[in-house]
Amino acid sequence: MSTTEVRLTLNGREVAAAAEPRSHLADFLRDEHLLTGTHLGCEHGVCGACTLFVDGRPVRACLTLAVSCQDAEVRSVEGFDEDPLMARLREAFSRHHGLQCGYCTPGMLATAYDIVRRLPQADAARIRRELAGNLCRCTGYAGIVAAIEDVLAGDPPPAAVVPVERRRRPRPRTEKPAAEATRTSDSQPTAPADESLPDRAALADGVALERTLRLAAPPERVWAVLSDIPTVVSCIPGASLDAPPEDGRLTGRCVVAAGPMKASFRGRARVALDAAARRGSVLGRGRDGLSRSSLEGLLDFALHEESEAAARLELAMRYRLKGPLAQFGRPALVEEIADRLLAQVSDEIARRALAGPPAEGTGAAAAPQRALGGLGLLAHALRGLVKRILRRR
Template sequence: MKLQLTVNGSATEASVEPRTHLADVLRDRLDLTGTHLGCEHGVCGACTLLLDGAPARSCITFAVACDGAAVTTIEGLDEDEIAAELRTAFAREHALQCGYCTPGMIMSARDLVLRLDHSDEQAIRVGLSGNLCRCTGYVGIVRAVRAVIEARRQRGIAAVVGAGRTTLGPVGSQPSAHATATSSAPPTMAKIEADRGVAISTLDIADAVPAKSFDASFTVNAAPAQVFALFGNVETLAACFPGATITAMPAPDHIEGEIRVAIGPLSAVFRGSARIDRNAADLSGRLIGTGRDQRSRTSTSGQISWCMLPIDEGRATRVALAIGYSLSGPLAQIARDGLVRDLASRITTTFAQNCDRHLNGTAGPAETPEPQRLNALALLLDVARNRLTGLARRMRGP
């Protein structure tokens, strides 16, 4: 896989296997051997470096997860003011012996110097608890860090709240500075791909075989022809879909936009484009789209096929759906089939209610559905209830 990094201020590109961790890329490909490998389990802290400005364990960080990130190793701190003061203090306070832990220790200590208001020994020991040393006994290390903090505060250099970080989440989960849009308007898929150096047409959305698929349906109190006409009005359809926003329509059957989904504290904004195919002869159609959540670097693609089936002597419609999707990236690790199905079921229910309101004239013109935010506890309880119901059925047998 192609990997683009900014390492110590220089743009770097490398081809790596998905299983390769960041430390190996730095040491074996870029000859930056100041990043030491100790336990290779993320315990000893010898491999600590700065990833998007925050300390991170490079031995348990997959390199491909850092695509587009800024990496700073100990070699990149040669001209750094705080690192220079720490090196002097470490030598003066006898804070190193064999030196194997020292690069990672300097990285963690620099973060403490940057953000601690006072040279509190307990706070320093807690901050360095993830960096192990088998030589010094830590006394000299703590003295050195305290000395640098005290000297800088006496010179009037204030602490930087949160070390300048304004967002929470795993290190490297935020888009790097060079990829952050300067406009407050939601970027189009073309803009996102252009930022990543990829030239594609938003109209070039090819059919694909989804990795997962399932069926769903809902009922609307309107005739099939009316529901099919609603599905042909893209703006109204987006207004009915929870969390969906259209940002551009480069062609009548192509749209660009975003979908916001939240499950408890987890949220994602998938920005992308879609193509809509419709068949008036049998009142069917499908939507094929792709999207990407920049924050988690998770990509998705898939399609939704629909067919309008008359019920109640044609006075109502059952909309039969066939949903297929593929998901790749960090969020794919938690998107289990049951969770996705329950999420889709809840979104579908809200979508059906909104369609019903529009078709029956009870929706106000300014009403816009809020992004679909699910109660995590309720969702887990639903999953557990469904699992227990299935287990009970199997135990009863035929």
């Protein structure tokens, strides 16, 4: 692991310290310079507690790499002792009960300072809009908004901290280039999958996803493919089984990639099939150890005859995504990923169905290992799909 010497002006003082490239500015201030006034709440840009000034502009310290601040002018809450405008804001926050525990306060003050200097005409509604990126969990926002309104109404002193012209600054490189290629989940040990399966009732409030797939193949042949778990798994890009399924129970994994994200879900599922009615269900749960995210889901599926050479597969899924991946797992996004995946899977199932009955054991051996160009959500969707399709007994 390499470090870089970061030189910058911190609260008016030239400082230099070694930083790992991954260190964000808040950690750089807190750990290297013991300036603990910059608070970390969510550490992914949502709460605003770490807001401070870089080159005179408020930024999220948790989303600002220290190495990207070479030669910058950084000002944290500790650097405003002598600032008349900040003094005015501090008094107003006290007077209006604009803080209780104080955790959000450094970020609130930074944003308030920016509002006062940038939007001198702001009314209460505008102040609230500007404060939307700073969360407070105790006093509520009334006192904070009142404090800022008060300062704006009272002929505030000019701001001493102003944006500096964006300049191009030479930035030294890290000492040695990375020898390592991008790591994926594959190279990391994964946590053992949860032994248990979710129950149907517990998924009732999960996100619902329903789809109809039309397959250009004779229904009985499609059913033959669907009732062979290893073959179905091999139709799903990125999915593989650990071992041949036993009694409808299976363990395996599914690698899905969405943009820069990649997740490898390991888990287990139970497949139940009703050959007479050509329907079935898959219940499963999986976990991506690296992102500490889990997906559980239920898939019900039913195959219908459209004609002698065409089948319709009705899919109804409920899933729940938990953990950091859920931050990016908006239902519309999951659906899109699922649809892209389903299109590939149904084409592949139709192709296999037309090719004839699957040879014994080909599925598991032929399971493709490449990651899908989808989302983490896709992973979820995939797992759900696998489960649905695999669900048979």
